[in-house]
Amino acid sequence: MMHVYTLLFIIWTSPVVLGFSSGLVSTSCDTMVPRHRAQAQTVPSPYTVTVDRSSYHAGYTIMVTLQGQSTTFMGFLLQAQEVGGSQPVGTFSVTDGQAQLLSCSGTANSAVSHTSSSSKSSVKVLWHAPASGSYKDIAFRATFVQSMKVFWVQVESATVSYSFISSASCGYSKLCMSQPSNCDPVSSDSCNFISVLASSTNSTFHVEISGQASGYVAVGFSDDQYMGNDDIYICVDGGNGSVQVQHAYAAGAVAPQKLPLGNVSIIQTSITAGIIKCFFSSENTISTQPGKAAATPMYYLLFASGPASGDSIEYHSTKFSSSQKANLRSPQLLLSGSSEPPIVKAHGALMLISWMTTGSIGMLIARYLKAATKGKRCCNKDFWFLAHVTLMSLSVIATSIAFILIFSYFGGWSGGSHPVLGCIVMILALIQPMAAAFRCTPGHKWRFVFNWAHALNALVIKILAVAAIFTGLGLIDTTDSRWLQKVMGGFFAWEVLSFLLYELNVRLCAKDKTEPGSDSKSTEVIFLIIFVLGNVTFLVALLCGIGQS
Numbered sequence: 001m002m003h004v005y006t007l008l009f010i011i012w013t014s015p016v017v018l019g020f021s022s023g024l025v026s027t028s029c030d031t032m033v034p035r036h037r038a039q040a041q042t043v044p045s046p047y048t049v050t051v052d053r054s055s056y057h058a059g060y061t062i063m064v065t066l067q068g069q070s071t072t073f074m075g076f077l078l079q080a081q082e083v084g085g086s087q088p089v090g091t092f093s094v095t096d097g098q099a100q101l102l103s104c105s106g107t108a109n110s111a112v113s114h115t116s117s118s119s120k121s122s123v124k125v126l127w128h129a130p131a132s133g134s135y136k137d138i139a140f141r142a143t144f145v146q147s148m149k150v151f152w153v154q155v156e157s158a159t160v161s162y163s164f165i166s167s168a169s170c171g172y173s174k175l176c177m178s179q180p181s182n183c184d185p186v187s188s189d190s191c192n193f194i195s196v197l198a199s200s201t202n203s204t205f206h207v208e209i210s211g212q213a214s215g216y217v218a219v220g221f222s223d224d225q226y227m228g229n230d231d232i233y234i235c236v237d238g239g240n241g242s243v244q245v246q247h248a249y250a251a252g253a254v255a256p257q258k259l260p261l262g263n264v265s266i267i268q269t270s271i272t273a274g275i276i277k278c279f280f281s282s283e284n285t286i287s288t289q290p291g292k293a294a295a296t297p298m299y300y301l302l303f304a305s306g307p308a309s310g311d312s313i314e315y316h317s318t319k320f321s322s323s324q325k326a327n328l329r330s331p332q333l334l335l336s337g338s339s340e341p342p343i344v345k346a347h348g349a350l351m352l353i354s355w356m357t358t359g360s361i362g363m364l365i366a367r368y369l370k371a372a373t374k375g376k377r378c379c380n381k382d383f384w385f386l387a388h389v390t391l392m393s394l395s396v397i398a399t400s401i402a403f404i405l406i407f408s409y410f411g412g413w414s415g416g417s418h419p420v421l422g423c424i425v426m427i428l429a430l431i432q433p434m435a436a437a438f439r440c441t442p443g444h445k446w447r448f449v450f451n452w453a454h455a456l457n458a459l460v461i462k463i464l465a466v467a468a469i470f471t472g473l474g475l476i477d478t479t480d481s482r483w484l485q486k487v488m489g490g491f492f493a494w495e496v497l498s499f500l501l502y503e504l505n506v507r508l509c510a511k512d513k514t515e516p517g518s519d520s521k522s523t524e525v526i527f528l529i530i531f532v533l534g535n536v537t538f539l540v541a542l543l544c545g546i547g548q549s
Contacts, residue, residue: 029104075145198328215308243269350402362391421468
């Protein structure tokens with residue numbers, strides 16, 4: 001009788017044991033709970049489910065990794081499921097001998113499990129998104145079995161969001177432009193992307209825009225690579241996860257004028273982790289001149305993104321344009337090859353020259369080189385004074401010209417910190433010569449007030465000018481490395497070090513309580529030559545960068 005009970009027990013338990021070791025666990029698909037007659041663990045899982053993408057698109061593939069942090073696992077069951085749902089999504093393929101495909105909910109290859117009960121520390125499989133259907137955000141959920149009585153159920157990966165915009169058909173069924181070039185908004189959070197496809201039979205065109213921004217992303221249709229006379233569509237963060245689509249016209253380098261939205265159908269929009277996306281179609285006629293429509297839809301594409309205040313956009317923080325005009329009805333890949341307008345480059349060059357050479361050298365001469373030129377006069381004035389006045393006058397003149405150029409180009413005020421800093425620098429720079437014209441005589445008892453105020457104002461101007469240059473370079477440097485700002489950072493460190501060395505030299509001379517000798521004067525002149533060469537080197541590098549921007 002005992003043999004009969006033993007045989008019955010073996011027959012009753014064998015499906016469980018065999019099913020566990022072989023990984024054929026389709027019966028657990030719905031709940032993902034293994035039939036081990038034990039309760040799932042409630043403590044944090046020592047296993048993780050990770051993915052190599054944060055978003056997906058139709059037909060895309062994601063690598064999924066199951067891994068033990070500090071211990072191995074014997075078995076597993078993995079599915080992709082909609083967030084908030086339990087039905088499997090997509091299909092898997094395996095290249096790892098430790099994994100096999102299963103059918104769940106009647107869908108072939110919709111789950112993966114182990115092939116044996118051997119210890120595993122890591123398993124990698126591939127998940128393939130459906131080629132069509134209704135798409136939602138998904139998560140990968142796995143059950144990990146450590147032993148017959150120790151297991152964790154539905155350990156979840158990070159959410160993988162569905163991206164309705166991708167570069168998959170760029171050049172084949174739509175016209176695309178992106179920065180960095182050929183990036184994909186599905187796989188890269190830093191990808192700024194535009195796609196357009198105009199109908200060959202009517203005026204309808206479809207637009208996709210994606211980019212990381214604090215307020216808005218926009219696409220413009222233009223006759224040139226610069227802002228002005230542009231037909232613009234803007235996707236603005238509307239708050240609470242909503243995105244508004246706006247239509248506008250830019251008459252110049254100023255804030256665009258809003259237009260009625262017109263015949264625009266919004267297909268889909270989203271904002272996730274600061275990435276704004278919108279997909280819409282429009283039957284509005286594209287016009288870069290008010291009331292005039294082009295015979296052929298040939299335009300430069302412009303991209304811009306930046307902050308917004310409510311539903312009003314502010315000055316862009318990122319912008320680029322296509323390197324050539326494109327026919328909106330012709331699918332192709334466009335390179336971004338925008339160039340700053342010459343007047344903007346001239347503005348930047350003048351400001352760099354003013355505050356990296358003439359201004360810096362003029363300030364240094366007045367502070368540290370009076371003794372080196374003692375006794376040397378020209379036109380009945382000390383040589384150091386003439387050099388200081390000449391250099392600082394050139395700085396004020398160049399700053400004024402740069403100020404006039406940029407305001408004449410933009411035709412008004414633009415947002416952001418750069419114009420604010422620039423205006424303050426301009427005002428303080430004009431105060432310097434005006435105050436100097438009414439200064440007291442050298443022997444007057446109140447002369448020290450002018451000396452201190454003059455020096456303090458110069459220091460403030462210098463600091464604000466450097467800050468203005470930093471923010472200005474940030475507007476034109478669209479490279480991933482931001483190398484122009486890094487060069488400017490190197491220049492700032494160079495100037496601080498140079499002034500500290502000069503100050504140290506002055507302190508040492510004062511400590512000796514002796515008149516500077518010929519050796520000291522030679523040292524100061526050598527320092528000046530080195531300082532000028534260093535400044536000019538940084539200046540040339542930045543001027544080259546502006547020329548190529």
